[in-house]
Amino acid sequence: MIAFLWAQDENGLIGNQGTLPWSLPNDLKYFKKMTQEKAVVMGRKTFEGMNKRPLPNRVNIILTTDENYQADGVMVMHSVNEVMTFAKQYENDTFITGGTAVFxxxxxxxxxxxxxxxxAEFEGDTTxxxxxxxxxxxxxSQVGLMDDRNKYPHDFETFNKK
Known part of the structure; x- marks a missing residue:
């Protein structure tokens, strides 16, 4: 199964210069819960925005057109077809995690x-x-809990293709 997983503000903003424009630990915990022991696919800029650190306990796939791109602890792929071939034979879900072009x-x-x-509304460059x-x-749809570390109201929503 191919699934998308992302957080956005009220205007569809998902990033700012390769990083998240907000701090919301609940969302990071949700991301981790959803993707543990699964595959995550992200673009090179998204990966580099994470300081080129692969996410633990996941198959990390970096999608880039740069044929010479290399990074430790990840699989580098260069086309949608290559990722789809992987996803079809992979025994678990494959999560698409950004950025815009990859989505x-x-x-x-x-x-x-x-x-x-x-x-809430934030400043950024990626939607x-x-x-x-x-x-x-x-x-x-579940309402996220707010506390001193999770200061923004938020909802976790699941959609399935009709």
Whole structure:
């Protein structure tokens, strides 16, 4: 299964210069829970925004057009077809985690969308691509708990393709 997993603000913002424009530990915990023992696919800029540190207990796939790109602890792939071939034979879910171009490339293949909506507005340079929500059904929505470390109201939403 191909699934998308991302957090966004009220305007669809997902990043700023390769990093998250907010601090929301609940979302990081959710991301970890959803992707443990699974594959995560991200673009080179997203990976480099994480200081080139592979996420532990996951298959980390970096998608880049740079044929010479290398990084420790990850699989480097150069096309959607290469990732899809991997995903078809992989025994677990494959999560697409950004950035914008990677989301756009895999949108036709996505089976499920896991979205954290942060009910605030931030500054940034990266947005989630336009999604035709008529093709998706909201199957779960949970209100995220706020506390001294999670200062923004947020919801965790699950959509499945109609």
């Amino acid at each position: 756009e490339a895999f949108l036709p293949f996505a089976d499920s969308l896991y979205r954290t909506v942060i009910h 989630i691509p336009v999604i035709d929500w008529d093709k998706w059904k909201l199957t779960d």
